[in-house]
Amino acid sequence: MARSERLLSLLQVLRRHRRPVSGATLAAELGVSIRTLYRDIATLQAQGADIEGEPGVGYVLRPGFMLPPLMFLQGELEALMLGFRWVEKFADAPVTKAATDALAKISAVLPAELREELENTALLVGPRKIVDSETVDLALLRAAIRRERKLRLSYADAAGAVTERIVWPVALGYFEDTRILVAWCERRQAYRHFRTDRMLGLTLLEARPPRRRAAMLKEWRESEPGPRRPAAPPPDAISQP
Incomplete structure (x- = not known):
């Protein structure tokens, strides 16, 4: 070594x-x-x-020490670049910009030979299957998750029926063909999956859920059948109100 x-x-x-x-x-x-x-x-x-x-x-x-521009191992650089390329294709614009800025910061402090490794990695991400079709701001969803606030959500199901509900945001999933909010629905008293392209309106509320998000995330994971989050739920399941 x-x-x-x-x-x-x-x-x-x-x-x-x-x-x-x-x-x-x-x-x-x-x-x-x-x-x-x-x-x-x-x-x-x-x-x-x-x-x-x-x-x-x-x-x-002691906490707070930042790595000098030593170094990432080659495998670590490949993992970073693959992750950035995936985000660039499948995330929404604010997340893509944040990833681009982070990559620029990392690249700026790398020695020349490692910077070249980062830029020339041969790991690629496949073509994107979806076009952004949300009419709501996903940054608001991420803020609600991060700040642990309730959301008022206007949502259309697969048949076009619109409902209003209060939800407790738990996680936002990015998949190749859709994006999904995992949330506890006060109307259904259960966890539900909401496609972001079927959201018609969002309002960030001041009220907080009575349970911490980390606890709800653990509960949701344990309630999901089969392997741990292998793919997006099928469209029929996603559209259930």
Whole structure:
């Protein structure tokens, strides 16, 4: 393993431990001698990593340290680029812009050879099957999820019948052929899937759901039959009011 990769691996190991971990444990996990480990810790400290501890006591990485432009491993760069390319094709415009900005920030601090690897990765994303057809602002959906607020939703089913309901947003799913809001519906007293292209109006309410979103997300996942979220629900199931 190259030394740069070893230093990165050491940082990743330290991030997994919130309490001091012994040098012997770190050395064993990295497959290096204790002497090499001490040298690597000293190198990271010199580069600005807030690693506290000493031999015989243990080491801990304090929060807030940002990676220097060391480095991503090649596989990590490929994973990043594949993710950005997927977002670019299948997400809505604000998310696509955010991903583009994030990629530019990462690329700006990479060494030249890694920047070239990032730009020339051969992993591609297939063609897009849908055209944006929402009449509502998906940023409002994401804000409701993030801020844990209720939504007033005007929704048309597959037959065109329009209903008004109050929902508790849980998650927003992006699929190749549609986008779906997972929410608890006060009218149905159950979790429902709402296609975003059938939403006619949204109002962000000040009221908060009585349960935290993380708890509802866990409950929804456990209530879903079969493999954990392999694909979008079939259209008939999505359109049920």
